[in-house]
Amino acid sequence: MTRHQSAPELVEVPDPVPGPGQVRLRVAAAGACHSDLHLMEWPAEQMVGQGLRLPFTLGHESAGWVDAVGAGVSAVRVGDACAVYGPWGCGHCRACARGAEQYCEVTHGMGGPGLGGDGGMAEYLLVDDVRHLVPLGDLDPVAAAPLTDAGLTPYHAIRKALPLLGPGSTAVVIGAGGLGHLGIQILRAITSARVVAVDVAPGKLVQALALGAHAAVPAGEDAAAAIRAQTVGGLGAQAVFDMVGSAATMATAAAAVGAEGRITVVGLAGGALPFRFGTVPFDVDVSLPYWGTRGELFEVLDLARAGLIRAHVETVPLAGMPAAYDRLRAGDVSGRIVMVPSA
Ligand code: FEH
Ligand code: ZN
Ligand code: ZN
Numbered sequence: 001m002t003r004h005q006s007a008p009e010l011v012e013v014p015d016p017v018p019g020p021g022q023v024r025l026r027v028a029a030a031g032a033c034h035s036d037l038h039l040m041e042w043p044a045e046q047m048v049g050q051g052l053r054l055p056f057t058l059g060h061e062s063a064g065w066v067d068a069v070g071a072g073v074s075a076v077r078v079g080d081a082c083a084v085y086g087p088w089g090c091g092h093c094r095a096c097a098r099g100a101e102q103y104c105e106v107t108h109g110m111g112g113p114g115l116g117g118d119g120g121m122a123e124y125l126l127v128d129d130v131r132h133l134v135p136l137g138d139l140d141p142v143a144a145a146p147l148t149d150a151g152l153t154p155y156h157a158i159r160k161a162l163p164l165l166g167p168g169s170t171a172v173v174i175g176a177g178g179l180g181h182l183g184i185q186i187l188r189a190i191t192s193a194r195v196v197a198v199d200v201a202p203g204k205l206v207q208a209l210a211l212g213a214h215a216a217v218p219a220g221e222d223a224a225a226a227i228r229a230q231t232v233g234g235l236g237a238q239a240v241f242d243m244v245g246s247a248a249t250m251a252t253a254a255a256a257v258g259a260e261g262r263i264t265v266v267g268l269a270g271g272a273l274p275f276r277f278g279t280v281p282f283d284v285d286v287s288l289p290y291w292g293t294r295g296e297l298f299e300v301l302d303l304a305r306a307g308l309i310r311a312h313v314e315t316v317p318l319a320g321m322p323a324a325y326d327r328l329r330a331g332d333v334s335g336r337i338v339m340v341p342s343a
Helices: 036-043 044-049 139-148 152-164 178-190 202-210 223-228 245-257 294-305 318-331
Strands: 023-031 061-071 081-083 124-127 134-137 168-173 194-199 215-218 238-240 257-265 285-287 312-318 336-337
Touching: 023 081, 023 139, 023 312, 036 318, 061 124, 061 318, 081 139, 081 285, 124 202, 134 257, 134 294, 139 223, 139 294, 139 336, 152 168, 152 178, 152 238, 152 257, 152 294, 168 178, 168 245, 178 194, 178 202, 178 294, 194 202, 194 223, 215 223, 223 245, 238 245, 245 257, 312 318
Parallel strands: 168 194, 168 238, 194 215, 238 257, 257 285, 312 336
Antiparallel strands: 023 061, 023 124, 023 336, 061 081, 081 134
């Protein structure tokens, strides 16, 4: 990104040189996230307010191969396939000490690659510290890249709702796109909930069923009633994961969740949820989590290695990314678009 409230530009940048403790990664793939679209829309004051200064290279969901290491790096070797943990923290505060670098007391989840630092929409990505690399072993780095955000974010959210998702429970995923298509798979892999997918696009509902959703409901006025009909006794869902975050999807979540349930809003569409007596059932928790921990990224990759989840990717060369972002904005992407430099 070079200018506020503008489309990204393709520019030549020098190949990064790793300093002590750093690693240069040859990018295998970098996912295109809806959040990138929000970054392109944010006015200067909002970007600066989040600590994001232009210019920087987009791409906060990356994987690739170690290309060069700086002095003192021994945990990885040239040629190793690795995923990049994206929310780079200070490494020393309480949050970082437990691996929750997305909640770092210093960086507050920003400043990493593609979020103020130079990201993966490039041939090379400079990783600030080897702790932000997770070895992939035999996992394909192109398919693994989306797991670092589109997988890790719903995984973190679902992990927090686990106590609610036992036998007889219902979990709803609103938005079956980049995060939703992986959230459905993660719910099937680590919970015994009945999974209901909601989306505006018929094609995404078909894909959701193929990926393991037990039911698929078109978004809209009648969605909440259709969701409640899927729940035990029609009493509402135990957990609703809103991957969109618009006023309409939040209203659907509030009407679909049952008493003592949990609404988790992950999407950044900027909607608001009236939260007072009568707008949500009794004892409903509402949460707005952000990304996930370093330890959880290992667990997400373990799920992929076990064949329990897989990102459905469409590869695009770097030159094709401006048009790809336009398709993402138009809702015309199923699964995840990943930029592949060699495509
Ligand atoms: C990025 C920037 C701001 C908010 C949320 C995000 C997510 O896409 C990161 O997972
Ligand atoms: Zn993202
Ligand atoms: Zn920290």
